[in-house]
Amino acid sequence: ITGTLSTGWKQRLALGCALIHEPGLVFLDEPTGGVDPVSRRNFWDLIYDLSRSGVTVLVTTHYMDEAEHCHTIGFIYNGKLIALGTPENLKKTKMRGQILQVECAPLLPALEAIKDVPEVIEAAMHGAGLHVVVEDIARDTPVVRQALKRADVRVEAITPVEPALEDIFVSLVEAQSR
Missing domain, CATH: 3.30.70.100 (Alpha-Beta Plaits)
Structure with missing residues (x-):
């Protein structure tokens, strides 16, 4: 039955499954891909809440406006880490x-x-x-x-x-x- 869900609902379900056991570390691969703007904001509110509660959250995203809100960013290109730092530090040192x-x-x-x-x-x-x-x-x-x-x-x-x-x-x- 999950195969008939929209992409947004599949993303919500996957996030719920990832969090049900209250892990200390969560990997989220493109968690907001295919979701509407309201759901996208809700996802990030939840991610921020997780982070504030002590959960380490690793997120991959192509949305740079989302990455702006992360504590640490790693830019990967052709499978190689080409920069790592806070958004502010990257802006000051890498441009x-x-x-x-x-x-x-x-x-x-x-x-x-x-x-x-x-x-x-x-x-x-x-x-x-x-x-x-x-x-x-x-x-x-x-x-x-x-x-x-x-x-x-x-x-x-x-x-x-x-x-x-x-x-x-x-x-x-x-x-x-x-």
Whole structure:
């Protein structure tokens, strides 16, 4: 009968089975995969409660916004641990460069226009804009703006932003790939 349950209910059932014996250590592999936003929040409330009660919880997730709330994060790429630390420590020590949030249109031509700019360390789509990594925001922002202008890209705003865990992970993977 469990085979007919939705993914969300299967996840709930699996979590209940994992906790029924009140273990001191719980491994959760993608516990919120396939669940609706309300259930996702409820899962994390339960995970936080477990942690506060002394249970060690190891979670794998592709959702970097979820990882932001963990005490310690390990980034794994190609089967290798490439970084380990608190979210704050990873943001302070593992980001190469500074990030510009570029709101512009059209996105694909913008991305192509700045990828070859020497001052740009890396660039990627991020939501409805771009995250552009440069070494020095004050020096490199005008260079990025000029490259976009030459490509006939309309720039709404270029704003410095703090790195998110996703930015850190992408930066580390890019460095591994080079």
